[in-house]
Amino acid sequence: MVIPADHVFPLPADVSPEVGALIESLTVAWHAVRRSGAGEGTTALVIGAGPIGLGLLLCLQAAGASTVVVSEPSESRRALAAELGADPVDPRTTDVAAYVRGRAPAGADVSFDASGAGTITLSAAIDGVRSGGQAVIVANSHHKVEIISSRLTLPEAVDRGIRHLLGPGRDSEVKILVAPSGDQKI
Numbered sequence: 001m002v003i004p005a006d007h008v009f010p011l012p013a014d015v016s017p018e019v020g021a022l023i024e025s026l027t028v029a030w031h032a033v034r035r036s037g038a039g040e041g042t043t044a045l046v047i048g049a050g051p052i053g054l055g056l057l058l059c060l061q062a063a064g065a066s067t068v069v070v071s072e073p074s075e076s077r078r079a080l081a082a083e084l085g086a087d088p089v090d091p092r093t094t095d096v097a098a099y100v101r102g103r104a105p106a107g108a109d110v111s112f113d114a115s116g117a118g119t120i121t122l123s124a125a126i127d128g129v130r131s132g133g134q135a136v137i138v139a140n141s142h143h144k145v146e147i148i149s150s151r152l153t154l155p156e157a158v159d160r161g162i163r164h165l166l167g168p169g170r171d172s173e174v175k176i177l178v179a180p181s182g183d184q185k186i
Helices: 017-036 051-063 075-083 096-103 119-127 154-166
Strands: 043-047 067-071 087-089 108-113 129-137
Touching (some): 043 051, 043 119, 051 075, 087 096, 096 119
C-alpha cells in the first residue's frame, strides 16, 4: 500500500498497536457526536455495535447522554454494548423505533447509522429519531440506499445540509447529491 507521507502518523512508543487501531474509530465517533449537537440529557440511538458504533456509545456517554439505545443483531456485540452501559436491542426480533419510543415517547434526540447495512438501518435511524432531531449517517453503505420518508423533506436537506456543504463544511464533509425526482440527472 502506498499513501502520502502527510497521512502517516507514527504511534508513540507508549501506545500499543491495539490502542492505535482504535484511534480512527474513536475520532470518527467523536466527530459525529460533536456534529450532532448531542449533550447533557440527550437520548440517542446507535445502529450497529462495531468499533465505530461502540465508539459512538462511549462518546455519547462522555457528552452526557442520559440514554443510549444500541441496535445490533450480533449477540456478542449487544452484550459488549450492554457492558459499556448501553440499552441494547436486537433488531431481528424488535421494532427498533418502537423500542426507542418506549424509552423516549417522542423518539431519540439524535440517531447514528454506524452499520453500513443500507436502507433498512438508515430507515431505523430516521424512524427512531424525534421530529426535529438529528439522524447522522456515519457508515458507508455497501448497497444502494433509498430514503423514503415523509419525515425528511427536501427543504430540510437544503437548509441543514447543502448550505453547510457550500459554507463551512466545504472541505471537511462528504457531499451527497440529491435529485428531487428519479427522472432528473445530477
